[in-house]
Every structure is written in C-alpha cells, then in structure tokens.
Amino acid sequence: MFSPFRVDVPQGAIDELRQRLRATRWPRSLPGEWERGVPVEYLRGTVERWLEFDWRAWETRLNAIPQYTTEIDGQTIHFLHARSTEPAAVPLLLTHGWPGSVAEFLEVIGPLTDPTRYGAEATDAFHVIAPSVPGHGFSVPLAESGWDHLRIARAWIELMERLGYDRYGAQGGDTGSVVSPLVGRLAPDRVIGVHLNGGLAFPAAGPGDLDDLSATDQAKLASAEQLRATGTGYAVLQSTKPQTVSFGLSDSPVGQLAWILEKFHDWTDPARALPEDAVALGHLLANVSIYWFTNTSATSANLYYESGTYPTAPSGVPTGVAVFPTDPAMRHLLEREHHLTHWTEYSRGGHFAALEAPDLLVDDIRTFFRGLR
Known part of the structure; x- marks a missing residue:
C-alpha cells in the first residue's frame, strides 16, 4: 500500500540546470525596483547564488525524514x-500551498515530533504527516483533471485512514488554509482540531462588515486592497490559462525562479526588504529547485484552475x-465560517510562517492543541 521514497535527482538534471542558468537570455529592463516585478539585477545575483547552491545537501535533509508514496483515487501521493x-x-x-512544498516544514518537524529536545513538554508531541499536494513536488504526474481542494481533502482523509490514524489534527497555510477546514468538515468525527495560517483571500465581507474596524483591521484591509490591485496577476493567469504560462516556466529555470521569488517578496514579513531577509536563501532555492526538478509549473498551477466554492x-x-x-484575516468575518476557539496575532513573520517564524508557529500549534488532545 505504501512504497518507501527517497529524493534522488539525477546528476544530469543538476548539470542541465546549471547550463540553462549560465545561458540565460536576460531581458531589457526599465529603471525601478519591485513595482514592475522582480528587478533584473537582483535576479542576476540570485541566479549566481543558485549556481553555487548545493542541492545534494538539501536532498540529504529531506531524506532524513521517512517518506512514502501511495495511490489514492488514481493519483500518486x-x-x-x-x-x-x-x-x-x-x-x-x-498541508502546504503554492509556491510551497513539503520542504517548508523542515524547520518545524523536529520541534513538533520531539518537543523535549527543543525545550517543550513531552505532552506537546505530534506525529507529522505532510503530503505533497497533487501536482506539486513529488506527487506527480497529475493523473487527471478535477483535483480541486475538496478532492484533496478527501484524499487526505483516506491517507490518514490508511495510516491507521482515526483521531488527528489538521494544520495548513495557503492551500492548506482551504484544505484543512474541508478535512474537518468532511470528517468531524476524526479531526480534533484545525489550525490555520497564511490565508490570502480578500475578506469575505458583506454590507457594514468593514465599518468601524480597529486600526489593526484597517491596516489589514488596506494591504488586502493593495494585493488585489497589484499582486494577483499570477493567480489570474494560473486560474485561466495555466498551460500557456507553464511553457516559459518549464523551459526557463530563471523564469521559474522569478515567478516564485516575486511571491516571497510580496508575501513575506513587510519589515524585511528582500526575500532572503525573511527566508534563508538556501531554503528558498531548495523550494524553487523542487519545482524545477519535478517540472510542476503547469500541474501546480492547475489547482488555481480547478478551484471552486466550498x-x-x-x-x-x-x-x-x-x-x-500580510495575512488579511479578520476574526469577526472568519468566525462565520469556522468554530473559532483560538486566535493569535503576531507582529513578526509573514505568509510563509513555517519558514519565517517557525518558533512562533510551532508554539501556536502546541498551545491550540493542548486542550484538544
């Protein structure tokens, strides 16, 4: 039912990546910083770092964690x-999101599974199950269309049943902030609690809902409006023509890097000027490398195309x-959709909390689940 899995990228693929990076045809550019997208000179410097990047070291880190594949509903998971x-x-x-992967959990798995080693109590321990979302990372190839958030949630419930877990928690950011609540709605007799972070959806507000906001929520609304005005072009493309945009991303590693790097600039802690100020560049490049080596620009974007209402x-x-x-979450709106029993707002971190503020995220997860074990 389960096949052991190890990440093992052929050396030829690593050599080809470096050849493509060296042969990049750089675009002409206009003066400016990030307002038009990723600056050319900044990206040149990041590509130089990618040429020096030790993928094998990150393979070793990933392979230190037991990994498996199984087939659920015709799809390799x-x-x-x-x-x-x-x-x-x-x-x-x-559950991770886009443009993430299971690699973003490397900083939190140790503290979650072995809390005493990290200064917490043994009673805070978890078994961690982190699937690659279908069409992302190593859950490939994408077998067919129709893999939306609801189908993913059903697959996760089947996975947990196969593993013998009949009582568990669900946690997720980005895609995971949609899938994890669906797991709870579909299996409320098994899911003891759902913990969320990193939602990017514009607040689902009705008449009067955005009146008399606190200063904090007013700032969230302003950020959400700015994101909607200038930062959703990627989503429009991926939700309407994912195959077309994938040709450039699948053929050019620099194109794939820029596509993802822009999100790490826009969605990370606004107090950090550059993506690598918020997330270690090695970790960011490991994530981009996974997208490149698995050739998943089209299949990961497919989830945007499939997305519906739930x-x-x-x-x-x-x-x-x-x-x-950067999270636009407002409690008075979200409590209409969720049975909220825990709410914490942080001044440090950003959308990729498992990478930007793993200590805060782990502590919040522990605190939430303490009363539910």
Whole structure:
C-alpha cells in the first residue's frame, strides 16, 4: 500500500540546470525596483547564488525524514511521515500551498515530533504527516483533471485512514488554509482540531462588515486592497490559462525562479526588504529547485484552475488561527465560517510562517492543541 521514497535527482538534471542558468537570455529592463516585478539585477545575483547552491545537501535533509508514496483515487501521493517517540503523540496533518512544498516544514518537524529536545513538554508531541499536494513536488504526474481542494481533502482523509490514524489534527497555510477546514468538515468525527495560517483571500465581507474596524483591521484591509490591485496577476493567469504560462516556466529555470521569488517578496514579513531577509536563501532555492526538478509549473498551477466554492458553514470542529503580517484575516468575518476557539496575532513573520517564524508557529500549534488532545 505504501512504497518507501527517497529524493534522488539525477546528476544530469543538476548539470542541465546549471547550463540553462549560465545561458540565460536576460531581458531589457526599465529603471525601478519591485513595482514592475522582480528587478533584473537582483535576479542576476540570485541566479549566481543558485549556481553555487548545493542541492545534494538539501536532498540529504529531506531524506532524513521517512517518506512514502501511495495511490489514492488514481493519483500518486507523496508524503513525509515523521513519527514521534512519545507514546501519547497526536497525529498532525500538515498541508502546504503554492509556491510551497513539503520542504517548508523542515524547520518545524523536529520541534513538533520531539518537543523535549527543543525545550517543550513531552505532552506537546505530534506525529507529522505532510503530503505533497497533487501536482506539486513529488506527487506527480497529475493523473487527471478535477483535483480541486475538496478532492484533496478527501484524499487526505483516506491517507490518514490508511495510516491507521482515526483521531488527528489538521494544520495548513495557503492551500492548506482551504484544505484543512474541508478535512474537518468532511470528517468531524476524526479531526480534533484545525489550525490555520497564511490565508490570502480578500475578506469575505458583506454590507457594514468593514465599518468601524480597529486600526489593526484597517491596516489589514488596506494591504488586502493593495494585493488585489497589484499582486494577483499570477493567480489570474494560473486560474485561466495555466498551460500557456507553464511553457516559459518549464523551459526557463530563471523564469521559474522569478515567478516564485516575486511571491516571497510580496508575501513575506513587510519589515524585511528582500526575500532572503525573511527566508534563508538556501531554503528558498531548495523550494524553487523542487519545482524545477519535478517540472510542476503547469500541474501546480492547475489547482488555481480547478478551484471552486466550498461549504462555509462552521463544522463544529475547534479551529485556531495564527495571524501573521500580510495575512488579511479578520476574526469577526472568519468566525462565520469556522468554530473559532483560538486566535493569535503576531507582529513578526509573514505568509510563509513555517519558514519565517517557525518558533512562533510551532508554539501556536502546541498551545491550540493542548486542550484538544
């Protein structure tokens, strides 16, 4: 039912990547910084770092965590499965987003599975199950169309059942902030709690909902409006013509790097000027490399094309939300869709919390689940 998996990129693919990077045809550019997109000179410097990047070291880090593949609903599903040695550990299903991968969980898996080693109590331990979203990373090839958030949630429930987990928590950001609540709605008898971060959707507001906002929520609204005005072009393309945009991304590693790097600039902690100020450049390049080596620009974008509307009535499953800078979440709006029992707002971090502020995210997850074990 499960096949052991190891990341093992052929050396020829690494050599080809470097050849393509060296042969980049750079575009002409106009004066300016990030307002038109990723600056050419900045990207040149990042490409130089990618040429020096040690992919094998990151392969070793990934392969230090047990990994498997299985087939669910006709689709190959890859997942990390890091079990804790603590007998009372609670299974925790982690779901990444776009442009993320399971590599973004490398900083949180240790503290979650082995809390005593990181200064926490043994009673805070989790078994971590982190699947690659279909069409992303190593959950390839994408077998067919129709893999939307709801189908992914059903697949995750099947995965947890196959693993023998009949009682577990769900956590996620970005795509995971949509999928994890759906897991709770579909399996409320199994999911003990849902923890969320990193939602980017514009606040689902009705008449009067955005009146009399606090100063904090007014700032969130202004940021959300700015994102909607200038930062959603990628989503329009990926949700309407994902195959067309993928030709440039699949053929040019610099194109793929720029496409993802822009999101790490726009969505990370606004107090950090550059993406690598918020997320270690090595980790960022590992993530981009996964997209390149697995050739998943089209299939990961497909989720935007497939996305639809889903049930929003509260499931009754306790839900916690960790709000980081750049997250437009407003409690009075989200509590209509979720049974909110935990809410924390942080002044440090951003959309990629597992990479930007893993200490805060882990602590928030522990705090939320303590009363639900």
